[in-house]
Amino acid sequence: xxxxxxxxxxxxxxxxxxxxxxAPLVHFHGAGGLRLTPAHDLLAxxxxxxxxxxxxxxQSPENSRTRSMPELASTMAQAVKNLDLDTFNLMGTSFxxxxxxxxxxxxxxxxxxxVLEAPAAIRQEGAESPSGSPEEIAxxxxxxxxxxxxxxxxxxxxxxxxxxxxxxxRGPDRDADLESRLPSLATPTLVLxxxxxxxxxxxxxxxxxxxxxGCHLVFVxxxxxxxxxxxxxxxAEVVADFLERHEAFVISRTETVIHP
Amino acid sequence: MKxxxxxxxxxxxxxxxxxxxxxxxxxxDRDAGARAYRGMIERLEYVEELGFxxxxxxxxxxxxxxxxxxxxxxxxxxxxxxQKIKIxxxxxxxxxxxxxxxxxxxxxxxxxAQGRLVVGLLRGTTNEYLTYDLNPAxxxxxxxxxxxxxxxxxxxxQPFGWxxxxxxxxxxxxxPRPLQQPHPPTYALGTSRESCEFAAxxxxxxxxxxxxxxxVGKATRYYREQCARHGWQxxxxxxxxxxxxxxxxxxxxxxxxxxxxxxxxxxSMRPGVSAALMKLDSRNIAGEARAPIVSGALPTxxxxxxxxIVEQVRRCRDVVGAGVLDLSLHxxxxxxxxxxxxxxxLFGKKVLPRIRDI
Numbered sequence: 001x002x003x004x005x006x007x008x009x010x011x012x013x014x015x016x017x018x019x020x021x022x023a024p025l026v027h028f029h030g031a032g033g034l035r036l037t038p039a040h041d042l043l044a045x046x047x048x049x050x051x052x053x054x055x056x057x058x059q060s061p062e063n064s065r066t067r068s069m070p071e072l073a074s075t076m077a078q079a080v081k082n083l084d085l086d087t088f089n090l091m092g093t094s095f096x097x098x099x100x101x102x103x104x105x106x107x108x109x110x111x112x113x114x115v116l117e118a119p120a121a122i123r124q125e126g127a128e129s130p131s132g133s134p135e136e137i138a139x140x141x142x143x144x145x146x147x148x149x150x151x152x153x154x155x156x157x158x159x160x161x162x163x164x165x166x167x168x169x170r171g172p173d174r175d176a177d178l179e180s181r182l183p184s185l186a187t188p189t190l191v192l193x194x195x196x197x198x199x200x201x202x203x204x205x206x207x208x209x210x211x212x213x214g215c216h217l218v219f220v221x222x223x224x225x226x227x228x229x230x231x232x233x234x235x236a237e238v239v240a241d242f243l244e245r246h247e248a249f250v251i252s253r254t255e256t257v258i259h260p
Numbered sequence: 261m262k263x264x265x266x267x268x269x270x271x272x273x274x275x276x277x278x279x280x281x282x283x284x285x286x287x288x289d290r291d292a293g294a295r296a297y298r299g300m301i302e303r304l305e306y307v308e309e310l311g312f313x314x315x316x317x318x319x320x321x322x323x324x325x326x327x328x329x330x331x332x333x334x335x336x337x338x339x340x341x342x343q344k345i346k347i348x349x350x351x352x353x354x355x356x357x358x359x360x361x362x363x364x365x366x367x368x369x370x371x372x373a374q375g376r377l378v379v380g381l382l383r384g385t386t387n388e389y390l391t392y393d394l395n396p397a398x399x400x401x402x403x404x405x406x407x408x409x410x411x412x413x414x415x416x417x418q419p420f421g422w423x424x425x426x427x428x429x430x431x432x433x434x435x436p437r438p439l440q441q442p443h444p445p446t447y448a449l450g451t452s453r454e455s456c457e458f459a460a461x462x463x464x465x466x467x468x469x470x471x472x473x474x475x476v477g478k479a480t481r482y483y484r485e486q487c488a489r490h491g492w493q494x495x496x497x498x499x500x501x502x503x504x505x506x507x508x509x510x511x512x513x514x515x516x517x518x519x520x521x522x523x524x525x526x527x528s529m530r531p532g533v534s535a536a537l538m539k540l541d542s543r544n545i546a547g548e549a550r551a552p553i554v555s556g557a558l559p560t561x562x563x564x565x566x567x568x569i570v571e572q573v574r575r576c577r578d579v580v581g582a583g584v585l586d587l588s589l590h591x592x593x594x595x596x597x598x599x600x601x602x603x604x605x606l607f608g609k610k611v612l613p614r615i616r617d618i
Contacts, residue, residue: 192423195408206418218421218430219412221405234423250421250430 001044002036002051009079012055012063016083020044023112024088025243026052026080028096030120031129031166032141032154033057039228042236047089047243052079054099056165058158069169069178073102077110089243091115094200094225095170101178104187113246114189115239118225122208123173124201129166130225143196143224151229182211188246189215190239194223194230216242216249261573261618262497264314264348264586265307265604269327269334270597271296281387281527282322296327299597300334301341306601308345310608314378316348316502316586321391325526332365339373347373350380350449350467350500350586354410355402356392360432362406363413370438377440380467380500381407382449386541387527396540402426404458407448411462414443447500451479453547460486465498467586470558473579475545476501480581482546496583501576504588505562507569507603507611514564517599521591525557558591566610573615585615 002017017036025047029035034053043049054076056063066072076099080088090111092100097119104111120127130140134153138145145151171178189212193202205217218238223230241249274289304315317334320326328334335349349369352362370377383403389396405424412420412432419433438444447465448455456479459466466483468476480499487494506521508514529537543550562572576582589603590596 195412205420206416209418216421217418218423221408221422221424221427231423234425238421238423252430254428 001041002049007079007082009082010075011065012075012079013060014055014076014079015053015058015060016079017051017053018049020047020049022047023243024048024050024085026050026085026088026090028052028054028076028090028092028099029057030094030096030118031162031170033158033162035151037226037228038232039236039239042232043240046240050080050083050085050088052076054096057162062161063165066165066169069098069171070102070106072169073099073106077103077107080110086110087112089113089115091117091239092119093117093228094120095166097121098170098175098178101182101185104189105178105181105185108185108187111187113243114187115242116189116191116208117227117235118193118197118200119191119204119208120170120200121175121178122204124204125173127173127200130199140198141224141226141229143194143222143230148229179207179211182208183213185212186214188242190242191215191217192220192227192235192238193217194220194225194227196222197225197227199225214247216247261577261582261615262313262584263612263615264316264500264584265304265312266316266318266502266586266588267300267304267307267328267334267338268318268325268588269296269300270303270600271324271327272597273324277324279524279528281529282390283324285322288324293327297337301338303597303601303604304338304342304345306604308342310604311612312345312608314346314348314584314586315342316350316378316380318350319353319384319388320527321388323527332369335377336369336372339369339376344376346376346378348378348380348586350378350447350502351382353384353388354381354406355383355399356388356394357406359406359409359427360413360429360434363410364434366410366444367414367434367436367438370440370444371436375439375444377438377444378447379444380447380449381410382467383452383455385527386537387529389537389541390533396537398426399541400452400454404454407458408462411443411446414438445498447498449500451476451543451545451550453482453544456483456546457486459483460490463490463492465494465500467500467502468580468582469502469586470504470561471545472559472561473576475550477579477581478546478548484581496577496581499580499582500584500586501580501582502586502588503562503576504558504560504591505569505603505607506560507562507564507566507589507606509565509606511564511568514568517590518560518563521560560591562587566606566614569607569611570614570618573611574618577618 002019097116098121130137191208228235317331422429447467448459449467590600
């Protein structure tokens with residue numbers, strides 16, 4: 001269902017996967033690179049989903065040029081613009097959550113709403129990225145790796161290529177520059193954490209709420225760091241509802257009539 | 261060893277009642293009900309005076325056997341009438357509750373009782389699946405999720421949404437929060453592998469009941485192993501053992517009491533219902549399958565004279581590792597209050613002082 005495309009921005013040739021119709025939903029992946037999950041399919045039923053592979057990740061050439069997260073955000077904003085998307089919903093996963101936050105800070109008028117899946121922008125002290133064997137990495141990322149269809153093992157060559165970029169861009173556990181700007185960000189924002197996230201402590205969620213006026217925090221039960229992989233239906237339902245209704249998503253529409 | 265008195269509100273039926281669950285509501289006698297609740301407070305004042313550490317209440321429905329279908333109500337009433345004793349609500353049947361409401365009520369009660377609340381969370385006995393039409397196949401999952409949501413509601417300072425499998429809330433932000441921080445002492449009740457693992461993962465206590473020392477000891481051993489796996493060691497007080505006790509001046513008298521007891525299932529049901537439930541309700545002790553509680557009478561694991569009981573408590577400490585005994589002196593539903601008061605006095609004077617150091 002997803003089709004591949006490329007777009008130029010800041011001298012990078014950037015790959016993206018696209019599916020669906022409706023309001024645009026742009027997605028930035030985590031430090032492991034772009035991998036489509038069942039949640040992308042579910043969201044593509046409601047939105048025109050455009051999932052980017054950010055420069056330096058996946059099959060793209062090594063990116064030794066981008067110096068900082070704000071710079072990457074600016075490149076990605078340009079890439080979105082070059083797809084003729086002036087305004088859009090923006091979703092960022094983990095590392096990509098920080099990219100998404102910076103983009104929203106740089107161009108708030110373009111971002112209709114922001115979804116941060118287990119964002120890595122604010123981390124507990126000493127937070128460590130998953131590492132080791134593919135099995136060890138899967139155990140860090142997912143609450144129930146045993147329930148998942150085989151996930152392709154991370155390619156060591158790609159990991160070696162992206163690690164320096166991730167290290168350079170991820171910033172400190174607590175990024176004072178970023179955090180000082182968040183109180184001015186009025187964009188409707190949904191922050192999601194899995195209750196079993198062992199990469200970023202779910203308790204970090206409350207910091208976003210402390211700092212951002214339009215922030216909603218949702219815990220996805222029994223999901224690890226990869227929420228959209230562990231519990232795609234639960235993830236996609238609340239994301240779609242939030243993007244459709246923003247803060248009014250707190251009003252239930254669940255019907256409870258058993259027999260009319 | 262700490263000691264808890266399991267209070268069941270002792271309803272003394274003026275006439276013989278059907279033994280089958282659910283017991284017809286029309287057979288309820290209002291005066292007998294009023295006497296039961298009045299007697300409960302008189303008895304508990306004595307229990308407190310004797311030096312018991314806790315009084316516990318539980319949730320059971322549609323039966324005179326344990327007349328506390330809404331244990332939060334009885335616990336609140338007891339907390340208001342007694343001054344020192346801790347109130348152990350063991351506990352709300354989580355899979356058939358609204359977990360946010362449970363978190364609110366318990367936080368409120370902990371505050372009203374000035375930090376005297378102890379909480380046990382559980383799946384409930386098999387018959388209770390019929391009380392509010394709970395699908396037995398979903399009970400375990402609903403229990404785990406509900407317990408986790410209760411803990412989160414107590415501790416998360418910011419409003420949050422909950423995207424669960426069985427529960428969904430867009431806004432949770434409870435007031436008041438518990439007086440005890442981060443929350444009242446909390447136990448996952450049950451012998452199952454799942455319950456022990458949940459307790460270990462969330463740094464909770466573990467409560468087991470009624471089985472032989474050896475049987476429940478398997479569960480508490482598994483619980484301690486799981487705690488070690490999560491890098492911590494539970495204190496003795498974090499293991500509760502609930503049991504029946506028949507205490508008399510001599511061993512012979514206690515054995516005679518046992519013989520006089522009706523050998524009755526606690527919640528006897530129609531054979532077709534019971535058989536169908538048994539198929540659906542898988543229970544285990546630390547992973548080993550066991551029969552659900554509808555299948556037989558509850559054993560009495562403490563029986564004898566004060567000397568004998570003290571030795572049994574010592575053995576319980578060694579085999580089960582329990583630091584809290586939650587005792588039913590004389591089985592609930594037996595109706596006869598005089599022997600219960602005698603046993604209480606005997607326990608308070610001749611057993612309790614001797615098991616403190618165990």
